[in-house]
Amino acid sequence: MKIWIEDNPTALAEAVAEHIASYIRNHPGTLMCFAAGDTPLQMLGKLVEKQRRGEVDLSSVRYVGLDEWAGIGYETKGSCCQVMRDSFYEPAGIAQDHMLLWNGKAENPDRECERIDAWIRDCGGIGLALLGIGMNGHVGFNEPGAPTDAPCQIVKLDGVTASVGRKYFGGAECPAYGMTIGMPRLMQSEEMILMATGEHKAPILRKALMEQASGAVPASLLQAHPKLMACMDRDAWHKL
Numbered sequence: 257m258k259i260w261i262e263d264n265p266t267a268l269a270e271a272v273a274e275h276i277a278s279y280i281r282n283h284p285g286t287l288m289c290f291a292a293g294d295t296p297l298q299m300l301g302k303l304v305e306k307q308r309r310g311e312v313d314l315s316s317v318r319y320v321g322l323d324e325w326a327g328i329g330y331e332t333k334g335s336c337c338q339v340m341r342d343s344f345y346e347p348a349g350i351a352q353d354h355m356l357l358w359n360g361k362a363e364n365p366d367r368e369c370e371r372i373d374a375w376i377r378d379c380g381g382i383g384l385a386l387l388g389i390g391m392n393g394h395v396g397f398n399e400p401g402a403p404t405d406a407p408c409q410i411v412k413l414d415g416v417t418a419s420v421g422r423k424y425f426g427g428a429e430c431p432a433y434g435m436t437i438g439m440p441r442l443m444q445s446e447e448m449i450l451m452a453t454g455e456h457k458a459p460i461l462r463k464a465l466m467e468q469a470s471g472a473v474p475a476s477l478l479q480a481h482p483k484l485m486a487c488m489d490r491d492a493w494h495k496l
């Protein structure tokens with residue numbers, strides 16, 4: 257594991273965006289998996305700016321959504337697909353056939369898991385996964401104690417995720433279940449970035465990176481990845 261620290265969220269966003277742009281330049285056709293959530297938003301904006309300046313062609317790769325709240329779709333502000341379409345896929349001009357996002361409203365969630373997993377397999381696996389960490393150590397919606405052997409899965413969300421998750425929905429209650437790419441598929445990514453900012457993330461980041469790996473803190477399972485880069489700002493590193 258490499259630990260990468262920048263002074264502040266803006267410097268971190270720029271550094272991670274440059275790393276990802278370079279990965280895309282070197283791996284045309286690969287599959288990228290980007291977490292939604294607040295943490296990567298500035299970085300995603302910087303990637304789009306890089307494309308506008310001609311420094312990277314974001315349409316030269318393909319994309320898969322990491323996760324989604326079950327039961328909602330694009331029309332719900334705060335859904336992962338709404339956040340990602342509005343902040344990245346649309347401004348970056350990514351064609352529909354270059355991306356697959358979760359349908360949170362799928363009638364058959366198991367089939368939805370299979371649809372996402374089939375896309376990942378068809379694309380030859382994930383090249384680079386950009387992940388965030390939840391306040392309870394979740395990755396995507398792989399919650400503490402959830403199965404760690406499913407390629408994709410539906411997970412009952414725990415109390416921490418339910419209360420923190422209100423921030424995406426203007427304070428309203430969030431859905432009870434999440435749909436997510438599972439740990440085995442994420443661990444098969446060629447490269448992995450775990451990104452975190454802010455002092456509030458420091459305690460859980462410490463558990464994830466410095467303590468023994470366990471399904472109770474799903475992000476700690478990433479320690480076993482051969483190319484994990486934990487990228488954080490000084491506030492998130494502060495208490496490690």
Ligand code: GLP
Binds near residue numbers: 291294296322395
């Ligand atoms: C959310 C998502 C994750 C995200 C994480 C951190 O609930 N399920 O994919 O990475 O929690 O979110 P944030 O970046 O807003 O702190």
